[in-house]
Amino acid sequence: MVCPHLDYRDSDGEQAFDHERPYCEIQAAFVSPMEADLCRDRHDFHHETHCAVYQRHHAADQLVPGLNLEDGD
Numbered sequence: 481m482v483c484p485h486l487d488y489r490d491s492d493g494e495q496a497f498d499h500e501r502p503y504c505e506i507q508a509a510f511v512s513p514m515e516a517d518l519c520r521d522r523h524d525f526h527h528e529t530h531c532a533v534y535q536r537h538h539a540a541d542q543l544v545p546g547l548n549l550e551d552g553d
């Protein structure tokens with residue numbers, strides 16, 4: 481299963497790319513093709529157990545249900 485936070489973008493808002501690049505919505509950053517293998521659960525990776533970014537994001541959800549740490553208010 482592909483990580484639900486993985487996206488593919490063909491620009492960074494200012495510069496257009498020749499092809500789409502993998503983008504992590506949690507980090508708000510592009511990830512390397514090697515990292516994207518993890519995001520896509522290739523080569524025996526599983527994003528839920530092997531990605532620290534995913535684990536931190538979802539652990540925060542479990543500490544205080546309903547708390548959104550990305551909300552700047």
Ligand code: SF4
Pocket residue numbers: 483484485486487503504505506507511515518519520527531532533534
């Ligand atoms: S880096 Fe982690 S959280 Fe981000 S898209 Fe990849 S697997 Fe998901």
